[in-house]
Amino acid sequence: MTHYSKPLARLVEELQKLPGIGPKSAQRMAFYILKMPLNEVQKFTDAILEAKEKIKYCRNCFNMSSENPCEICVDDKRNRAIICIVAETKDLIALERTREYKGSYHVLQGLISPLDGITPDDLRIKELFERLKNEDIEEIILALNPSIEGEATSMYLTKLIKPLGVKVSRIAFGLPMGADLEYADELTLARALEGRREV
Amino acid sequence: MTHYSKPLARLVEELQKLPGIGPKSAQRMAFYILKMPLNEVQKFTDAILEAKEKIKYCRNCFNMSSENPCEICVDDKRNRAIICIVAETKDLIALERTREYKGSYHVLQGLISPLDGITPDDLRIKELFERLKNEDIEEIILALNPSIEGEATSMYLTKLIKPLGVKVSRIAFGLPMGADLEYADELTLARALEGRREV
Numbered sequence: 142m143t144h145y146s147k148p149l150a151r152l153v154e155e156l157q158k159l160p161g162i163g164p165k166s167a168q169r170m171a172f173y174i175l176k177m178p179l180n181e182v183q184k185f186t187d188a189i190l191e192a193k194e195k196i197k198y199c200r201n202c203f204n205m206s207s208e209n210p211c212e213i214c215v216d217d218k219r220n221r222a223i224i225c226i227v228a229e230t231k232d233l234i235a236l237e238r239t240r241e242y243k244g245s246y247h248v249l250q251g252l253i254s255p256l257d258g259i260t261p262d263d264l265r266i267k268e269l270f271e272r273l274k275n276e277d278i279e280e281i282i283l284a285l286n287p288s289i290e291g292e293a294t295s296m297y298l299t300k301l302i303k304p305l306g307v308k309v310s311r312i313a314f315g316l317p318m319g320a321d322l323e324y325a326d327e328l329t330l331a332r333a334l335e336g337r338r339e340v
Numbered sequence: 341m342t343h344y345s346k347p348l349a350r351l352v353e354e355l356q357k358l359p360g361i362g363p364k365s366a367q368r369m370a371f372y373i374l375k376m377p378l379n380e381v382q383k384f385t386d387a388i389l390e391a392k393e394k395i396k397y398c399r400n401c402f403n404m405s406s407e408n409p410c411e412i413c414v415d416d417k418r419n420r421a422i423i424c425i426v427a428e429t430k431d432l433i434a435l436e437r438t439r440e441y442k443g444s445y446h447v448l449q450g451l452i453s454p455l456d457g458i459t460p461d462d463l464r465i466k467e468l469f470e471r472l473k474n475e476d477i478e479e480i481i482l483a484l485n486p487s488i489e490g491e492a493t494s495m496y497l498t499k500l501i502k503p504l505g506v507k508v509s510r511i512a513f514g515l516p517m518g519a520d521l522e523y524a525d526e527l528t529l530a531r532a533l534e535g536r537r538e539v
Contacts, residue, residue, distance in 0.1 A: 146405040146437035152391040155384045172430055173359045174388060175395055177405060182392045185354045186385040187350055189373060192351040193381045196374055205374060206345040231371055236344035246454045 142207065153267070154196040203248040203265045205230040213246060220244045224272065226298065228252050228286065236284060239329070244282070252290035253297055260307060261297060269298075280308040287314050287332070348374070391435035396414040399469070402464045404429040410440065412445060419443045421478040422535060423471065426478060427451050427485065444480070452496055457499065458489075468497075472504060479507040486513050486531070 145153060149171060156167035156243050174182060176327050198204070199211035202224075206212060211220060213233075221245030227233050249264045272278065281302055285291035315333030316325055325333075348370060355366035373381060373407060375534075397403070398410035405411060412418060412432075422443030426432050432445050448463045472476065480501055484490035498508050514532030515524055524532075 144433045146407070146411070148391040148394045148406050149404065152387045158380075158409060159369050161365055161368065161413070168357050168430060168433075169360065171391070172428070173428045174403075177392075179392060181357075182388060184359070188347070189381060190384050192347040192370065192374060193378060194377075195347045196345060203517070203519040205348065205371075207347050208345070208413060229371075234343045234367075272357050276365040283524060285524070 198248075198250075202246045203250055203268065204233055204246060205248075218243070222277060223282065224269075224278055224280075225282040225284050226269070226296075228291070230294050232286075234285060244280075248295070249285075252285060252288075253294045254290045264294075266298070270301075273302065273307065278307055280310065281312040283309065286313075394427075395447075399445075400512075401445045402445075402449055403432055403445060403469065417442070421476060422481065423468075423477055423479075424466070424483050426483050427490070427493075430528040431483060443479075448484075448493070451484060451487075452493045453489045463493075465497070469500075470499065472506065477506055479509060482508065482510040 149299060152165070152171045152174070153167045156162055156170050158162060159167075160168070162276050177185075195207040196205050196211055197207075199206050199209055199214055201210045201214045204211045208215070209210075217263075221242055221337060224243055224247050225236065226247050226249060226251050227236065228251060230248055236246075247269050248270075249266065251259055251260055251264050253259060254263065255300060273281075275331060281298070283295045283298060285295050302309050311335050314329070315336050316329060318323065323331070331337065350429075351370045351373070352363070352366045355361055355369050356363060357518070358366075361369070374383075378386075394406040395404050396408055398408055398413055399403050400409045400413045403410045403412060407414070411418050420443055423446050424432075424435065424441060424443055425446050425448060426435065427448050427450060431445055432447060435445075436440050445509065446464065448468075450458055450463050451461065452458060453462055472480075482494045482497060484494050494510060501508050512535050513528070514535050515521065515528060521529070
């Protein structure tokens with residue numbers, strides 16, 4: 142690091158804090174930034190600061206948005222009787238990309254993970270039950286990752302929501318499209334078998 | 341992209357301009373930035389703007405530096421009778437990491453590449469000859485990549501510098517340390533053979 146000029150060393154160090162960026166990528170990005178026109182660099186830093194300043198959590202569904210309540214929560218074309226529960230805003234974005242889902246969301250902002258010290262109280266579960274109490278909800282769709290934490294959170298929520306007389310469903314797990322049975326792992330195949338549907 | 345809140349879409353778009361960053365990495369970085377504490381984000385953007393503002397090209401060797409002339413050019417422990425010619429500042433940094441070289445540098449800021457329209461006039465070659473005229477140079481070491489452009493630039497410079505009575509050398513090309521002869525490509529092996537030295 143002593144071979145870099147000081148401001149360059151500092152820039153490389155800051156870039157390395159980003160996820161997935163090691164020393165080599167950070168250096169490449171730093172030189173790229175130094176060669177960018179100044180107004181482009183300012184547009185870049187402005188975008189960072191503007192996003193940081195304007196994007197907050199929606200007070201209703203805890204999606205990240207510059208609007209509060211967020212665009213989805215105020216959209217009249219959305220079916221508010223269905224709530225899809227996701228762990229993070231990025232999962233919501235992945236679901237939105239399908240253009241298949243027209244209900245509302247609730248972002249938990251994490252998953253239950255006793256190993257990491259994350260309990261139900263750390264998530265937006267209390268707020269979910271507020272919605273269940275105050276809104277007229279017909280169905281809850283659990284769209285949580287098929288990981289240990291995702292399973293635990295799904296089970297926890299199912300146990301609490303079902304007694305309220307609300308339908309609870311989970312997205313399907315199985316072979317991804319284009320996959321090959323021969324190369325699928327056992328767990329995925331087991332889930333695919335378990336989730337088979339009559340045709 | 342329509343699924344992102346506007347400032348988030350803008351941030352992801354700006355991050356995607358960085359080299360090696362696709363839509364997925366840009367999204368991951370954007371969410372990471374949004375979760376960073378505000379003062380960390382400000383440190384990050386400050387580092388970018390500070391580097392952009394302070395780092396200029398050294399007027400002597402065209403290294404990128406916040407000093408002008410750069411730290412290497414003003415270092416009295418450096419042997420100024422030897423100039424190592426590199427294409428970019430990042431090559432200089434790679435050489436500095438070896439801690440083996442104690443001479444000075446000259447950064448060409450590119451390589452001759454007729455296909456990309458880069459001619460000798462686009463590089464810092466004129467300035468190199470100024471140095472050869474005004475300073476007392478004993479040796480020029482060409483440390484340019486073993487690519488077509490690097491070879492062309494090396495040949496071009498050799499042809500011009502040798503008549504001045506200055507020793508011209510090129511860094512060695514051959515098997516990298518830890519490599520396996522069996523898996524080395526033909527060109528590398530050919531260069532290794534060609535560059536063999538008596539022991």
